[in-house]
Amino acid sequence: xxxxxxxxxxxxxxxxYPDGPLGGLVLTILLSGAALVLAMxxxxxxxxxxxxxRRAISLPVGAFVxxxxxxxxxxxxxxxxxxxxxxxxxxxxxxxxxxIVLVVFxxxxxxxxxxxxxRALPKGQLESARSLGLGYGQSLCHVVLPQTLRHxxxxxxxxxxxxxxxxxxxxxxxxxxxxxIATQINTxxxxxxxxxxxxxxxxxxxxxxxxxRLAFLLERRLQxxxxxxx
Amino acid sequence: MIVxxxxxxxxxxxxxxxxxxxxxxxxxxxVVCGPSGSGKxxxxxxxxxxxxxxxxxxxxxxxxxxxxxxxxxxxxxxxGFVFQQFNLFPHLTALENCMLAPVQLGRxxxxxxxxxxxxxxxxxxxxxxxxxxxxxxxxxxxxRVAIARALAMRPSIMLFDEPTSALDPxxxxxxxxxxxxxxxxxxxxxxxxxxxxxxxxxxxxxxFMAEGKILETGAPGDFFANPxxxxxxxxxxxxxxx
Numbered sequence: 109x110x111x112x113x114x115x116x117x118x119x120x121x122x123x124x125y126p127d128g129p130l131g132g133l134v135l136t137i138l139l140s141g142a143a144l145v146l147a148m149x150x151x152x153x154x155x156x157x158x159x160x161x162r163r164a165i166s167l168p169v170g171a172f173v174x175x176x177x178x179x180x181x182x183x184x185x186x187x188x189x190x191x192x193x194x195x196x197x198x199x200x201x202x203x204x205x206x207x208i209v210l211v212v213f214x215x216x217x218x219x220x221x222x223x224x225x226x227r228a229l230p231k232g233q234l235e236s237a238r239s240l241g242l243g244y245g246q247s248l249c250h251v252v253l254p255q256t257l258r259h260x261x262x263x264x265x266x267x268x269x270x271x272x273x274x275x276x277x278x279x280x281x282x283x284x285x286x287x288x289i290a291t292q293i294n295t296x297x298x299x300x301x302x303x304x305x306x307x308x309x310x311x312x313x314x315x316x317x318x319x320x321r322l323a324f325l326l327e328r329r330l331q332x333x334x335x336x337x338x
Numbered sequence: 339m340i341v342x343x344x345x346x347x348x349x350x351x352x353x354x355x356x357x358x359x360x361x362x363x364x365x366x367x368x369v370v371c372g373p374s375g376s377g378k379x380x381x382x383x384x385x386x387x388x389x390x391x392x393x394x395x396x397x398x399x400x401x402x403x404x405x406x407x408x409x410x411x412x413x414x415x416x417x418g419f420v421f422q423q424f425n426l427f428p429h430l431t432a433l434e435n436c437m438l439a440p441v442q443l444g445r446x447x448x449x450x451x452x453x454x455x456x457x458x459x460x461x462x463x464x465x466x467x468x469x470x471x472x473x474x475x476x477x478x479x480x481x482r483v484a485i486a487r488a489l490a491m492r493p494s495i496m497l498f499d500e501p502t503s504a505l506d507p508x509x510x511x512x513x514x515x516x517x518x519x520x521x522x523x524x525x526x527x528x529x530x531x532x533x534x535x536x537x538x539x540x541x542x543x544x545x546f547m548a549e550g551k552i553l554e555t556g557a558p559g560d561f562f563a564n565p566x567x568x569x570x571x572x573x574x575x576x577x578x579x580x
Contacts, residue, residue: 180458228425230425232421232423232425233425234418235388235421236421236425236426236427237418237419237427237483238388238411238414239386239388239414239417239418239488240414240439240440240443240487240488240491241411241412241413241414241415241416241439241443241491242411242438242439242443243411246442246443250438250442251427251438254429255427255428255429258429283489308411313422
């Protein structure tokens with residue numbers, strides 16, 4: 109196993125880079141991180157729209173959120189990969205396709221986290237902000253969202269964990285993320301599947317378990333010192 | 339200064355406010371009392387439009403506050419509201435709670451707002467807790483910060499919705515003391531409260547409410563010594579028995 113790691117670690121880590129496109133574990137992490145960062149503002153907007161009192165806003169957003177949540181990520185991946193180029197006439201790269209799909213899914217799940225957080229906040233918070241003369245937007249920015257996001261931080265880290273695991277579906281469209289690379293290595297060495305996939309499993313586990321622990325610690329810290337305490 | 343003209347409100351079929359017609363004068367301290375479920379909180383919440391009304395008119399300084407297109411934020415900025423549950427912002431310190439609205443609404447620079455917030459916290463006896471977060475404060479302290487936060491907007495009217503009902507008995511006094519001081523300074527106040535001692539000592543007038551109606555109004559001396567309406571007599575008798 110050590111010999112396997114010794115031979116292929118760089119390939120496992122970055123794919124064919126710098127001779128080819130960036131791949132491997134680095135691509136997996138970059139895609140997941142970028143997707144979450146890009147999805148954040150979208151998720152915030154969708155979440156706020158979801159709890160809007162204006163039905164013209166909350167209904168279509170709610171429908172979109174429900175739709176995306178009810179469809180497998182893989183299916184959307186196919187659609188974007190095969191359908192989008194047919195419409196736009198531009199062939200989307202595997203990495204771009206994956207990023208688009210992850211951003212859509214992440215923003216929808218983040219929207220649910222944000223909306224749930226806003227709904228869970230005692231109604232008196234918004235009322236007292238409004239009673240001071242603050243507008244709805246100001247009240248959201250300075251009173252509601254800071255609390256919602258702090259409470260939602262563990263959920264957001266967990267969403268990153270889901271995203272990292274979801275990137276493995278890129279394998280299907282030939283995205284050279286870490287699962288795809290592992291399969292390539294498996295083909296090259298042929299007889300050592302168990303070890304190759306064990307290393308892959310360990311890699312995912314360490315990454316995701318580490319993040320889950322982080323989420324757990326954050327949650328505990330937030331519980332011990334309720335929102336606000338530095 | 340506040341004029342209510344045949345104000346009606348419904349929750350579905352339930353008639354929460356029934357033809358309320360009354361007025362509150364400038365510098366007046368008004369106490370609204372009555373059994374629970376009588377519409378006291380609903381009434382006070384219509385005065386800064388936390389609740390809409392379904393009929394009638396409420397005018398503050400001559401302007402119909404429930405009119406379409408009325409700037410509700412400007413109205414609220416001029417009316418302090420103190421909640422039963424304090425509703426301090428838990429992610430901000432006592433000082434920051436008092437600075438948020440003046441700064442965000444462009445009433446003061448950060449430095450001015452800080453200075454003013456400190457002065458108000460001092461006024462409610464909590465200057466030494468300026469940097470404490472709400473969860474580190476007792477209920478009575480939180481409510482005093484909430485009063486300071488409302489005063490930071492320099493309101494011309496203060497509304498109190500059962501400000502001591504969520505407090506442990508030993509903390510009621512410190513909050514009432516702050517309210518007494520405010521009353522002495524000439525603040526126009528509408529207080530929904532069960533503190534009959536406060537009503538007797540501080541109020542200029544009492545409104546007695548039951549079933550969404552104002553059944554009796556009067557100076558506290560008359561109201562407590564000689565209530566007229568059978569419901570008011572019953573209410574005060576029940577109060578005295580406890």
